[in-house]
Structures are given as C-alpha cells and as structure tokens.
Amino acid sequence: MAAGHDTDSSPAVRLLLRSLRRGRVGHAYLFSGDSMTELEELARALTKALNCTSAQPGSDDALGSCGHCPNCRRIDRFNHPDILWVRPESKLRSITIDQIRDVMHAVNLKPTDAAWKAAILVAAERMNVQAANAFLKTLEEPPPRSLLVLLSTDPQRLLETIRSRCLRLTVGSEVTHVTDAADGEWLTRFSSVVATPQKSLLSRYLLLDGLLKRLAEIRASVERELSAKSPLETHDEVEPSLREKWEDELTAAIEAEYRKRRSDLLNALHWWLRDVWIARNTDAPGISQLPELADNAAKLADRLTPPQALENLKVIERTRRMLETNVQEALAIEVGLLKLNL
C-alpha cells in the first residue's frame, strides 16, 4: 500500500495505527466500508504491520511496514502461510461451515513464519448460519497471537452477536461514539460507580434507578419534541375523527422514536461492556470504543473472569431482545441489570 492512500486519513485507521504503535491489538476486528478493495488493503496493511521484520514507523506504509521483507511480500501476494483468506465460494456464493472449520483449525496451529496468525474473512456477511455459529465459538475463545478480521460492505447482515464481539472500524467515516451528550453523562456516571468495588444490593438498585431515570428523561424529551411538531399543536378546531388519527400517529411516532433512543442508550452500555470484555480477554486491551471510559473498563475487567465479562454482553443482548417483545420495560431492565457481573 503506497503512502498517501485514502485510508490514511480515516479516523478509524489513525486509531488503529496508534493502538498498533502502543503494541495493543484486539483479537477480532470488523472492517466495514463501501469498497471491498479498500477493506482488503487495510487488512493486508494490518497483517503486514504485525508481521513485518523490518518495520519502521513512518516508512513506506501508513501502518509502518516495509513492504519489502519476505513477510510483507508474501502477504501482498496472498501466499503467506500464516495469513489465511476466506472468500465466498460454492454456487450460492456463501462462506460455508467447512471453510470456517478449516481456517479455524489452521489459525489454532502455531505460526510458521509470522508473529501473528490471521484469518481474514472477505464479505463476512456471506457466512451461512452454520458457518456463523461455528465462527462465533472461535470468537468466544480466540487462539493466542491470532487475529480475526472480518471485512464487510454490508455489516448489518452479520449476526448481532458477531458484530458485537468485534472491534469495529468503519473506513471512510467517523468512529463509533455516543452521540447524545446526556447518554454520555449517564454512562460516565454508571461506569465510575461500577469501577469502585461495591457488592451491595442497594448500590445495584441505585444503578437501576439511574438507568430508569435516564429512560424517563428520554421519553419526556421525545414527547416534547414530537408533540411540538404534531398538527395537533396548530389546529384547534378539527373533526374528532381527524384529531383521533393525529393522536394515534403521534403516539406511534413517539413510541418508535423512544425505542430508537432507548436502543442507542443500551448500545452505549454495550460498547462499554465490550471494552471490559476485550480488556479482560486479551493480553493487550486493543482499541477501546470509548477511550474516555477505558480506565473504568479496566477496573471492572480486573474483577471479572473472561466468562463473566462475556456473559455481560449476552445479558445486554438478551435484554434488548426482550424489549423488542411486549414485555414490561422496567421489569426487563431490572432483570438485565441485576444479572450483570459488576
């Protein structure tokens, strides 16, 4: 990859570069973007940077690999024995369970010439269900010194459980962040309470109380914003049937928007708990999705076992699924929060 490549300017790539220079590498990445060629180049650049034998920061390549040593050259030609590429095959153009099993077997073997083994899944969303489930198992117990890289131009089609266990880099746009300032403040308070060891049920209920209060604020502000835009606001004298229709529309719009913002809030919590899981699960903490809360994440990670940290992600996923059904919200949130390992 030549200097000055487009991906150089992406904030995601700069973040990746910074992490690499500090020797922090997470074990599973999801690179998404519009161009598969660009994503493949980024995966090659990453695996070269990790395996280059004469890497120099600021050299040829944006990520600091030389481009000339045997490792770099073989990675560029797609024939490095430790850098495994998986592409959709078969008539259905899908990635099959056999392909996943083969590559995971290979990833589990000691590297031949490289410091890091890597499996790169091109068009990862084309894994069929069995393949995705087999892959998920590997994600839960990653082999040491291995790197799994998923490339996708359509990441929404990946299983949520897979997406949530990868460090996500979106090429060509902003990195993940909490968009709502009040959500960010809530998460900061939540994570700092959790960072201090506390085992009492009371403190757990205080966390629950804080979350329910934040949800109530969100609902109130959605109601305010959407009511102000409703025609009910400007038309006093209308037919009862039309009034009723507008009222129904407003109620539905409020509910839909509220659910979306509730989901954003739970996403933010999910990102932070994923940082905890990654900090617990790898020798190196990798890229933090929420760098400003990384210290709090590290403190919680110190108290948890890897399965406990993983269970937290599952708890949030289950809670979100429950909330999509018609279960009572406060109950679903309470059950979820009390089950978290904090």
Ligand SMILES: [Zn+2]
């Ligand atoms: Zn090199």
